Amino acid sequence: MRFKMVAAVLSVFLWPGLAHAAWLEASSEHFVIYADDNERDITRFSQQLERYHAGMALLLASKAPVPSPSSRVTVYVVRNKREVQALHGGDNKFLGGFYVPRAGGSLAIVPTVDSGNGAITMSMVVLLHEYAHHFLISSNSMPMPRWFSEGAAEFFASAKFEADGGVWLGRPAQHRAGELYLARDVKAADLLDPTEYDKSKHTAYDAFYGKSWLLYHYLTFDVARSGQLGRYLALLQDGKGQRDAALEAFGDFDVLEKDLDKYLSKNKMSALKLTAEKVPIGAISLRALPAxxxxxxxxxxxxxxxxxxxxxxxxxxxxxxxxxxxxxxxxxxxxxxxxxxxxxxxxxxxxxxxxxxxxxxxxxxxxxxxxxxxxxxxxxxxxxxxxxxxxxxxxxxxxxxxxxxxxxxxxxxxxxxxxxxxxxxxxxxxxxxxxxxxxxxxxxxxxxxxxxxxxxxxxxxxxxxxxxxxxxxxxxxxxxxxxxxxxxxxxxxxxxxxxxxxxxxxxxxx
The missing domain is CATH 1.25.40.10 (Tetratricopeptide repeat domain)
Structure with a gap:
């Protein structure tokens, strides 16, 4: 029986009324959030982002120092998705949030986020995905092929936050279910050998992101493939080409493709639950903005x-x-x-x-x-x-x-x-x-x-x-x-x- 992944639906929430909300600033070690919201919600949002950072740091054994105040990511929460799209520019009607990396001024713009029940909206997924990129490039200078970068970002962005402060990472990327099953297929060989992928014109939407997530998730959790991902990265670091490093680390691409198909068909997939004690965070400072x-x-x-x-x-x-x-x-x-x-x-x-x-x-x-x-x-x-x-x-x-x-x-x-x-x-x-x-x-x-x-x-x-x-x-x-x-x-x-x-x-x- 194929693993049933329910595609996530982007939720649009009403902007909080002025009777119980005002512009607030939530300041923490890695983020500054500005939102026209109430203290409870902006505090919870800030805590979740900090626990997400702590979870990534734990799993990737990152020892990066706390950034200086101006090197933190500033998150601006606007009224809705339409405002996000207007601020971004262009005509991408599916855009749910975006991130701009900048020395002394990195920022993310997202619509109102409601994650009180632990589930996350598509806008939150976008923010977590982009912060994963920010974290990965901030933590090391190793070469990251596109599939690896996007697969890792999808792996971490499929998070869930518990009321007790725990966080789940590496959950099934339900928001990629549609493309994995319905979009034009992308083979493992296409991911691991960019020259193969680039041969296609890519005029239609394909399963690149979903397949990248699947490969990263599989290599992370499958016991038979233990150590192969680390070997692959080490070979890249030593100067091996992407195709050669992948063949040496993972073996025959056709065998890998069949293994991925079987993995996607599993009834259950693994995920990592980190208790609050494993992802401790610092204090959150709140400030009401003057008029x-x-x-x-x-x-x-x-x-x-x-x-x-x-x-x-x-x-x-x-x-x-x-x-x-x-x-x-x-x-x-x-x-x-x-x-x-x-x-x-x-x-x-x-x-x-x-x-x-x-x-x-x-x-x-x-x-x-x-x-x-x-x-x-x-x-x-x-x-x-x-x-x-x-x-x-x-x-x-x-x-x-x-x-x-x-x-x-x-x-x-x-x-x-x-x-x-x-x-x-x-x-x-x-x-x-x-x-x-x-x-x-x-x-x-x-x-x-x-x-x-x-x-x-x-x-x-x-x-x-x-x-x-x-x-x-x-x-x-x-x-x-x-x-x-x-x-x-x-x-x-x-x-x-x-x-x-x-x-x-x-x-x-x-």
């Missing part, structure tokens, strides 16, 4: 997501309206500075940031926006050296407040490069540290990889670039990282010169 900060929150979310030149003036007008009502709120002025910067008004951004810092010298975003604005105007200054020195000042001040914020380290390095000067060793060390603090920022990895190639540090560059090349979502940056790795392997004397240097700059700014 001004709450009024600015819709603007802030859109600004943090990123605005186009066409959208920026409208958003700025909204921000200025709120700022006129709350001129004494430092968070409001800090958000205003960001919208001024997004609209191209550098002097106004600096003025708003200065006003915010005069009220509250710990407004991190105000330092960032002032620094960004000063960097943008520096090339046009009569004395560029003095202008770049001034542009570094806000980031240096921020570094004193939050020593492990990655952006001061990034812009210290950039202040030399943008002047056409060779960065000193201290600046390169800072860039390396920034990558360690924000390993999920692929643009930062490209910048560092290109710098290391220029210095002839081929092995270090390869380590930095591998996660970009294996990015499961692909894209131009991933394509160029693979080109750089091929050039490094074929031409030991190459130090980034030629057409590749210009293409690298385009990839970095992607």
């Amino acid at each position: 001004g900060e709450a009024a600015m929150m819709p603007v802030r979310i859109r600004s943090k997501r990123g605005t186009s030149p066409e959208e920026a003036p409208t958003l700025l007008a909204e921000a200025r309206t709120v700022a006129l009502r709350y001129p004494g709120d430092a968070a409001v002025l800090s958000a205003l500075a960001e919208t001024e910067y997004d609209a191209g008004h550098d002097k106004e951004a600096i003025a708003a940031a200065d006003a915010a810092l005069a009220l509250d010298p710990k407004q991190v975003n105000a330092y960032v926006q002032k620094g960004l604005a000063l960097f943008r105007i520096a090339p046009e200054a009569d004395d560029t050296a003095a202008a770049y020195k001034a542009a570094r000042a806000p980031f240096i001040a921020l570094n004193r407040i939050e020593n492990d914020h990655p952006l001061p380290l990034v812009y210290f390095y950039r202040s030399f490069v943008e002047q056409g000067e060779k960065p000193p060793a201290l600046a390169l060390d800072g860039l390396i540290r920034a990558m360690q603090l924000a390993p999920f920022d692929l643009g930062l990895r490209m910048t560092l990889g290109h710098a290391l190639v220029g210095l002839g540090r081929r092995d270090d560059a390869r380590t930095v670039l591998l996660p970009v090349a294996y990015n499961p979502h692909g894209g131009g940056m991933s394509d160029f990282a693979r080109k750089m790795l091929d050039r490094i392997n074929k031409d030991p004397a190459w130090k980034g010169e030629g057409d590749e240097s210009e293409e690298a700059s385009e990839a970095i700014s992607e």
